[in-house]
Amino acid sequence: MAYEQLDLDAQLCFPLHAATRAVTRAYSALLAESGLTYTQYLVMLALWKDLEPLSIGELGIRLRLDSGTLTPLLKRLEAAGHLHRVRSAADERRVLISLTEQGIALRETVADVPERMAAAVGLDERRAAELRGLLAEVMESLDRVG
Secondary structure (H helix, E strand, O other), X not given: OOOHHHXXXXXXXXXXXXXXXXHHHHHHHHHHHHOOOHHHHHHHHHHHXXXXXXXXXXXXXXXXXXXXXXXXXXXXXXXXXXXXXXXXXXXXXXXXXXXXXXXXXXXXXXXXXXXXXXXXXXXXXXXXXXXXXXXXXXXXXXXXXX
16 A cells, blocks of 8 residues: 555544444433433533533533534523523623533433443443543643644
């Protein structure tokens, strides 16, 4: 092959892309009962962490999503009764996101999802932690590149 550097099997991007699609597909099946999409689940995970309101900006930073992507997600979660969006009294430019009682209770419905996903992935805790660490390094490196 004249351009060996262009061999699909030699690329880092392809297994990342294929794994991302497979993970999203697996989460979709695991989340079907809850009514959450995979991306909505990520939003809920961020909000469940401390159960404290977060601004759209804070949530976007945490999830690595821009407000144009995040706003429609939040609107659907609000329409489903899982959260409230309220303008900050201190700064009306900020929109604060807080969970409803229904949104907090939804944790129970999905509490077994991480364990079921870990079983589906098939990595022991040590290898899963290594993979998370490697992926965090990749994200940090790419953040520096721009």
